Amino acid sequence: MSKVPLTVRGAEKLREELTVLKTIKRPAVIQAISEAREHGDLKENAEYHAAREQQSFIEGRIKDIEGKLSHAQIIDVTEMDAGGRVIFGATVVVYDVAMDEEITYKIVGEDEADIETGLISVNSPIARAFIGKEVDDSVEVNAPGGTREFEVVEVRYEP
Structure with a gap:
């Protein structure tokens, strides 16, 4: 396995x-x-x-x-040098263009995911779209409700 x-x-x-x-x-x-x-x-x-x-x-x-x-x-994301990019374990603040609001997500493992608290699975389409992006990048996500556009506002590496 x-x-x-x-x-x-x-x-x-x-x-x-x-x-x-x-x-x-x-x-x-x-x-x-x-x-x-x-x-x-x-x-x-x-x-x-x-x-x-x-x-x-x-x-x-x-x-x-x-x-x-x-x-x-x-x-442990605090011990990694990601160079400002979104990686597994990172907390990413994004601006949802359509909703005109900022949303904070933390990219976590499948078993940790809880959308109610902003924890999204690394395997989810939205997390996969954010991986590798950095501040000021635009991200388009093909969601079940249609394409959503986000802008990366902040990337944090916190426990």
């Missing part, structure tokens, strides 16, 4: 979630299964089946996170 880019903050968040799953949620669900077993017949024990389902979800998520971290290429 190939390496998957991940920002330092994205890797930290995955490690935090993994710690919570292993130290808090896993023991709690094991306790819930134990208590449900004490209630008797397991065939008709809804609490037992719900706890087992939750355990399955937790174990699956643990494996998923461990797999992502083992295949991650953690990129």
Whole structure:
């Protein structure tokens, strides 16, 4: 499997979630299964089946996170010399010509993307269009709603 880019903050968040799953949620669900077993017949024990389902979800998520971290290429943008160009992990402030407003995006890995907070996947059309651009460059993006035009206002390299 190939390496998957991940920002330092994205890797930290995955490690935090993994710690919570292993130290808090896993023991709690094991306790819930134990208590449900004490209630008797397991065939008709809804609490037992719900706890087992939750355990399955937790174990699956643990494996998923461990797999992502083992295949991650953690990129610290603060240690790179990008020469003012937009790269993975950079924060880019753009002017949306049609909307007449400035928008700030941070280009992150697939698993970190959250458009509500301005985190866009490096694989998205908009991020791919910004990669390699620098301040004052114009960028046209073919979006589902049609072509959008942006101007790069600022490029920052922050954690």
